[in-house]
Amino acid sequence: MSLKTEHIYEGILKKDLVSLAKAMSILESKDHPARLPLVKKIFPTYGRSLRIGISGIPGVGKSTLIEKLGLKFIDSGLSVAVLTTDPASPVSGGSILGDRTRMPELSANKNAFIRCSSGYQGHGGLSRHAKELMLACDAADFDRVIVETIGVGQSEYDLAALVDIFIVLAMPGSGDELQGIKKGIYELADIIAITKADGDLLEVAKTAKLQHDNVISFMPSVGRRKKKVLLLSSRSGLGMDELVTEIDFFLTDAKKQTTFAARRNKQIEEWIKQEIHSQIEFRINQLLRSKGLLTEAYKKTLSKELNPLEAAAEIVNELIKTNL
């Protein structure tokens, strides 16, 4: 480990936010030489922080909630790290309407750390290196780590598997439906919070809550606390205290149960598997670029001499023959 990395490592342990930010850049890079040494150093702290996952569609009010939740934790004497993503443009690589200051008060608080990763590197808005980033938060000994993901899809399953409590935000839509809620989510979520429950929408939100309470009453709780549906309003403050209380209850309760440790161990297994695939993927992409195998196969496919599955199989055989 270089002197510089050693310095960063020492900084993390002292909760120095500049060092932590530098460490995260190293951890998110594909091939930074300090990546492996740094993980090696900090891995013994794995799992120290409690992790809260928050998911929901754009516009549902995630940033507002995270800011308020973070400040509430800080008020009660806890330190808070937030891992969020900024879905950058896939074409130009930059963002058009930059919104890195979505949590102005929390950003300014010395007991908070906010990391905004580029969303495109992972699936559906979760950083590809979310696990490493959470590990860095463990090393810096944050009491709470809030991880945000947008959207409906793979990222929600990924995030749910990584956190100790998973909160899904949804808002009352037109009619009875809750926008942004899909079936599978009911099984993943520990808490479903119906946002914007104020003004004209309050009554609709109440009806939606009843319906969703009903759906949830039929679901098994699989060794975890019973699922909850809450009403939230960032305008009136409705539900905020209840949410904090529920999170505390859940986490305290969860830690006593064997499911908590089992879940964390399962995360390590997944981490190893994903890392195997990503190391091999990296290697293959390098080989494909250097060997020109793809050009040949591509030409044969354009002329319809081969189909894409055959072309791929030919290349795979070639790669295996030459020891990858």
Add this chain to the structure above:
Amino acid sequence: MSLKTEHIYEGILKKDLVSLAKAMSILESKDHPARLPLVKKIFPTYGRSLRIGISGIPGVGKSTLIEKLGLKFIDSGLSVAVLTTDPASPVSGGSILGDRTRMPELSANKNAFIRCSSGYQGHGGLSRHAKELMLACDAADFDRVIVETIGVGQSEYDLAALVDIFIVLAMPGSGDELQGIKKGIYELADIIAITKADGDLLEVAKTAKLQHDNVISFMPSVGRRKKKVLLLSSRSGLGMDELVTEIDFFLTDAKKQTTFAARRNKQIEEWIKQEIHSQIEFRINQLLRSKGLLTEAYKKTLSKELNPLEAAAEIVNELIKTNL
């Protein structure tokens, strides 16, 4: 190719919908013996159908739009295939509030074919084998293939790369924002349709359209037709004819341009690459299961003798040494 597969193949060519459904099940399976022979047979028809991608968050009105759009195409003498996903439960494997009959009129029409894949197999709601399913539609000579994906995330980038025209649905949210629209999407979308533009929301929708027209006026069109923002209402019918006209214009225009062919060729290259990775991934997963390598590494990681990156690197070396 078995007699049964031969029979399915003949069926597809005659646009027999039962054969087509069977073929798609084979194409979506991981290791069905008929998968490769079938792709080989039908690959020469690649690219025959025109592909329309439709994306948007749950509740924005995708199904309603697809049904209306599909019926309009059929009215003008075209045949329509729809590829959609049903985000199944990741825990129980089944869906809770089954909604396979979201397009009742279109489902009943003999010139339409609707395929609903399980969303969890792919990322963010796009079937992992979307390319193969589209190929089957080419073979059955459908004039239009409508591919739907939910959510905000990777699936939108994936889908945009696979289709000839990409339509994003969004609805006016609270305030000026458009719900479900994230920055990157502006660059991917050919048409942004603001749904539910009726009743109380009509004025908000109109304001949103003006704002989005403004954003789009600053964007390069990158060799494609200029992007469009439309207002839609399934209740009043507003915008439906305009949308069909825009799609027709776009596709007619696109076919004349070199970008159309370039885009399709690019899709083949991506297809080969993805297939290489998925064949290797499949192989690795098999080896990991059979060799017990993971158990050993996992134990060492739990005891913190190794970290997940080291554990993965050890296994990768082992796999490569033994020719994968």
